[in-house]
Amino acid sequence: MENRYQRHLQLNEVGPSGQEKIRKSSVLVVGAGGLGCPALQYLTAAGVGLLGIMDPDVVSPSNLQRQILFTENDLGKNKATCAKAFLSKINSEVEIIDYPFALTHENSEEQIAKFDLVIDGTDNFYTRYLISDQCLLLDKVMVYGALYKFEGQVTVFNYKNGPSYRCLFPSPPKMGAIPNCSEIGVLGVVPGIIGIYQATEALKIILEIGDILSGKLLCVNLLNHNHTTFNFPKNSVEIDAIKKQQKVIPIENQDCFVDFELSLDQLSSKKKILWIDVREKEESPRIAHLNVKEFPLSQQLSLEPFHNSEEQIIVFCQTGLRGKLFVQKLRELGIQNCFSLKEGAAELSIWAEKNKD
């Protein structure tokens, strides 16, 4: 049978030794969205040995216009898991791991350490700075791509001691200053092109060929075909400041922490819900008329029972804060059907009274 990598093997710049480099490489793609989908598709086809896909989101109808790994059958299912299923059919030789949870300052070191290189396919500054700082601390290459309407930016950070994201943009913008795709719209092909640029840079780095976009920001405007590459220097002050921290510190712009929160007015009282109360036993009010499981965080009970819950899980506490953190933990364990309640126990108590049978 013909070798599936024949067209790579024919290239002097790749050949059998280059293909072996690709097979031995490992890439983590954070965000299986507009950028991540096309990057993942080509990296899988190219035969990257180990691919990690991290995304906490589920596929929604508005994703299908540009996120080309998903079908209508995937609606409501986790993106990382669906992407893995699709990609496995393209190339069964690639080991693919799905991480159906978010990258956080608590798990970033462990997750990124497993891979040679990270592709940033996210849509928010919180995760971009997190990937950047963690890659800097672990000395991993980060292939950055981002877009605005018909324009895209591509560059490579931390390549052979080169500049980092903070050398370009030292501090994140204030919340809401820069809109993302879900707020302003994007022509579907634009992330496709930028994501493929990212996959191209990743393969060139793995193959050790060509000129890498390190210290160079490529700006592409697909409406007028203006492609400009801007040089930018390393900023040792910014890099040293991160290195001195020794661990990543989350930025204040939490523009992505809205996904798994539900508000009472989004719920129908008839829906089967398992309510998890993560407060301590002495906190009041206690909740009547609902299917509540008490789960005081101080007791450090086993999370095992949550794995097989067929009901939707909604976690609540006094203010919503502990619930949010607990849901993140559950999602890291692969439990997807869980959300935190935006309101606190007092509001829930009133809602429960009002909606009792």
Add this chain to the structure above:
Amino acid sequence: MGLRVRYFGQLQEITGKKEESLTGVFGTIGNLRAHLIRCYPGLEKIHFKIAQDNTIDIDSSEVNGTLIDLLPPFSGG
């Protein structure tokens, strides 16, 4: 000496322009930034970078190029 100033991404909407020509003596990149923010106050909340002749430069550098590009961070993916 005339400067050709180009706006990227969201900055085109804030300024209402894709590009423009500026005349005057600005001294440093930082002074040029301040001048542009006075002309377009909406620029102030954006942490944009300024490149001259295709190199991103710091605010303390002298303006000695002819092509100035204003680059905002992008977040979309």
